[in-house]
Amino acid sequence: MTALRDLMPCFQGVVPAAIATCDSAGVPNVAYVSQVYYLDDGHVALSCQFFNKTRRNIDQNPYACVKVMHPVTLDAWRLDVKFVRAESSGPLFDEMELRIQAIAAHTGMKGIFRLLSSDIYEVLDVQHVPGYLLPGSSDAPRLEMGDTRAELRGLQVLSDRVSRTDDLAGLLKTLLHSLCELFRVQHAMFLMHDESDARLYAVESAGYETSGAGAEVGVGEGLIGTVAKTRRPLRVSGMGEMLRYGRAVRHEMQAEGAQLCEEIPLPGLCDAQSQLALPLVVGERLIGVLALESADPLAFQDWHEAYLNLLANQAALAIERLAERADEEPLPEPERPPLAARRRTFTWYEKDEVVFCDGEYLVRNVPGRIFWKLLKVHSQTGRTEFGNRELRMDDSLGLPAYKDNLESRLILLRKRLAERCPDVRLVPVRRGRFMLERDCELELEAR
Amino acid sequence: MIDGELKEFLQTGHVCVIATRDKKLRPDWGHAAGVRVLKSRCVVFVAPDSSNRSLANLRANGLIAVVVTEPLTHRSIQLKGERAKLRDLTPAEHKLAKRLAQSARQAVIEVGIAPRVAATWNFDALVAVEFELTGVFEATPGPKAGTEVA
Structure with a gap:
């Protein structure tokens, strides 16, 4: 037997x-x-x-x-x-x-x-079952765990890197890129939990053609949202088969007159065949979700889930620690060199709380409000250095009084700028301080 | 009993599994290349090497269930039958079974199985199992599964 x-x-x-x-x-x-x-x-x-x-x-x-x-x-x-x-x-x-x-x-x-x-x-x-396959077909290979010592070593290296990082952006980048390097993960994404509107938004990614920064998933929506809601890891192999099964049931239920919602598109890979989503939790609080994807239906095994869950717990604590650090004091404003003749137009749509750059969507909600405030202050006063503390004190930004995820919102904003408007940058200078740098003239309009 | 679109679906060549049981009511499954639909009878082309137990059950009691599934959509139809008899395939059935087997392999390739792997499914030396239809049921996963369709 x-x-x-x-x-x-x-x-x-x-x-x-x-x-x-x-x-x-x-x-x-x-x-x-x-x-x-x-x-x-x-x-x-x-x-x-x-x-x-x-x-x-x-x-x-x-x-x-x-x-x-x-x-x-x-x-x-x-x-x-x-x-x-x-x-x-x-x-x-x-x-x-x-x-x-x-x-x-x-x-x-x-x-x-x-x-x-x-x-x-x-x-x-x-x-x-003898004879199920033609004679001479290969026997089923056992999927081995591989060299456990090598995987343990990988876990230790990754754990060390996470412990040593002293800023949130660096931590997330280190976490995702080390997963790709040490665990042969092809695609990884971190989504931060925003408690104020029960959504998760992508902050950092590795292995994708575009960063996906700003992509959003509601808590309870789709695979990642389900992990966020239940706070339990979920490993899905053969996603194609799983979704085909789900769609078959959906089709049958619709034929029976059931009122169903729209299918939720997966963030990330359009042809993902397996996914491992891990909740990052500290105490009762959900920090975010680490989502790994692969086009290989058998990319993630039991041991990935066990090992990487350990790592997710450590990363959750590290993110919490870095998000709560005190900010440093501001420095005097430096001399700015003259700007190039280029001009960027930023438009703030008050009703939708969204910022457009040269007519194209840039960022919305809290990161949008933050960016619009920075642009206004900068254009009115010429100030370039800003601190996290003043943002936290500004009630108009709508940051939660406790656990505001400000750092992760700034990371998201930086990524959106890098992708959509590299002429304007928010460059960290010291703990809790950053510079608004620009290589263009600014034109601001509110609608 | 079966005609039109349903007959076409069944004879298109999707993935096909049969179920039987022995005298102690212990169930078994078997592997088949596909189905031929007659008026009130059907023929299922069973792979004997992997379905020994089921073929023995059929010789003993003639009771059979056959499910035909399109892997891409999970659409499934189940046939129930009795008085199953085992026999050789006719020359025409050999041709039909060959086409059904090829189509079944293609159906799993459509859902991501490598063609070289699908090609190893053993449908050589098939046995024809002809039975009297006693029911045709919806078997697609969902609330309607189990309802009679013909």
Whole structure:
């Protein structure tokens, strides 16, 4: 008998599993299962979203036969199983439900498409299916963890780098670029939680063609928003399959007249096949979400989740520490060289709280209000150095009185400027102080 | 019993799994290349090497369920049948089964399986399992799964 633990790649949801059952009269039935969850070497749990024929059969006759397939080789195994019990609460249910919630949130079926129960089955026998593939096809390769010592070393190096960084922008850049360098992550993004409007906004990224700074996700929306809401890590392999399944259910529910929301586009890679999203939490407070993506459906394994969750906890503490540091005192204004003849027009739309640069969207909400204030003060007084403290004291900016994420908002603003208007820069000079530098004339208009 | 679009869907060549059970009501699954729809009967082309147990069950009790699924959309239809008989494929069925198997491989390539991997699915030396239809059911995941469609 094959050991269940050797079939871990088959439990990643990349290739759907099938379950054969029969009722007490002996009529067979076969259906696909969205999730087969490895519990231990003698048990699996299957997700139950609908009280369907499979479930009714199991109530009459507890025996079933599950087909699982290796996602890389397509080789198959036969699991003879016997129903033990259904759980509709507890840690197992919560973990399986998280994935269903993510599908539901992403495909606009939040609260409608949900896990009814985690059905636990005793595994009576596991048999490789001979002849499923043509003779000479390669045996299923085991997905090894790799050199654990190398991964541990990588974790230590990354942890050291995070500890040593003394500014938030540097910390986020170090965190994401080290993930790519040390853990072979291809695409990583950090989204800061804005408690004032229950949204997450992308502040830093690595591995993407554009930074994506300013991209927003509501708490509870899509995969990242689900992680933010539940504060639990979520690893999705075979995202394409998961979303196809979700869309099939959505189509069926719409045909039944269900009122559904729009599908939430994934931030980041348009062809992401796997995603690992980790919440950064300090105490009860959500700092943000670290989202890793890959076009490889099997990019993230169990160990990634375990290792990187440790790192996420450390990063959360570091972000909190850096965001709370006291600002330094201002220096005298330096002499400014004459500007080039270029001119930039910044427009403030009061109603929408958005700043446009030369007719194109630049930034909005709190970072928009901050930027507009800086531009106004600079153009009226010529002042170039600003401090975080004065921004915190300005009620008109709408920063929360406590835990305002000001640093991360400034990082976002800097990134948007670097991408959309490199002639104007906010350059950190000392702790809590920065200069507004420009290589152009400014024209300001408010509408 | 089955005609029009439904017949076309079933005979297009999607992924096909069968279910059977033994005398102790222990279920089993088997792998198939596809389905041929007759008037009140169907034929499913089963891969014998990977479906020994199911073929033995069919010889013993003739009860079968067949699900045909389009992987890209998850649209699925389930056929239920009885009095299943095993036989060789006719020359025309050989041609049809070859086309269905190729189409099934193409269907999994569409959802990201490498063509060289899809090509290793063993549909050589298929067995024809002809059965009397007792029901046709919606099997697409969702609230309608399990409702009778024909």
